[in-house]
Amino acid sequence: MRRHTRRIFNVCYRFTGNRTEAEDLTQDVFLRVYRTLASYRSAHGGFATWMTSVTRNLLIDHYRRTKRDRVTDSLDDAMPVVENKESVARRPDEQALVGELSGQVQSALTRLSPELREAVILRDLQQLEYIEIQRVLAVPEGTVKSRINRGRIELARILHQMGVRPS
């Protein structure tokens, strides 16, 4: 339960960039899973894949619901979201750099379109295989690869515009 909670929360947080929204969405995911557990079939993939699929559907619904309430994104208004977990092995200056970069990456993620964002999150953050992402998104494998590729390139472009350069 805790393992799934952590994983689903991270997917929701990386997608929304907002901790409160991520917790609410995580709770909604578990409620939906609890109510529709009878509809789960192992032929559709593993249980974790099915949960991720439910999460993705709720995230898209949430995105569409809040689209009209969202202000137009602007790079000048970008506020990097700094992560709470800090590594004690790093020096303070390194830690600050890592935290800042993580915040910038998170901010850039939320600027991607939903289709590219979910593909990059599932592949590069959740380390799912292409076949699992194909089941979650219900699109062909070619589309999955194309979205991941375009998402990475677009993310690099956004970070470049934010002034983040490869060292």
Next chain:
Amino acid sequence: MTWICEETEARLSDYLDGLLEPAEQAAFDHHVNGCARCAPLVASVSHVLGSLRRLEPVEPSPQLVNSILTATQGPQTWRNAKRWLRGLQSPRFVYSAASVAATIALLLTATGFNWRRPKLADLAPATIYRNADSWVHVVYARSTKFVSDLRVVYEIQSRINETDQNPALREDTIPQSSPKKEPGHTENSNPSSPKQQNRADEFGRNLRVLACEFPTLSGALVDRRVP
């Protein structure tokens, strides 16, 4: 194999994920090393990929799990009650409960509890004690009698065996009315029947003595008399 920039951009993820064939990999590297547009693209996307994979997972608040459980399964007290009730369904508990119930039923039956017409008074401790006490006495008396009967049977059997083994004892028991056998003299009579008859007579005498003292045994032992 020659690569163009559009192909480099299209296959960039395959290159970064190590999915290119060796020949494709070589052509890709050859193009990127000499292309002013593709080289920075590959470098920046590689950097982004590294940053993404170094992102550490975010921990949810500790209350999240509890709020999920409350939303799905109800408040904490009700969850504890359901967990306790589920424990009652475990096989170990069911077997233990069945054993205890069987033991109580056995004890009640042994103490004379009437299952067809149960009365509350039968469950009173004094009644249970009285029934158990009388039952113990009956069992003790029956077992003592059984051991005693066995001893009698054993004594009879051992006497019969002594008579068979010791001919002198047998001759002492032969009654005077039977004719004495001269050596070498054969009589026109069945030599075995008087012997058997004498043994049967003695056995019958012993049985009659026993019958007087042990009436219940007499029925079984008399049946064994040789006709």
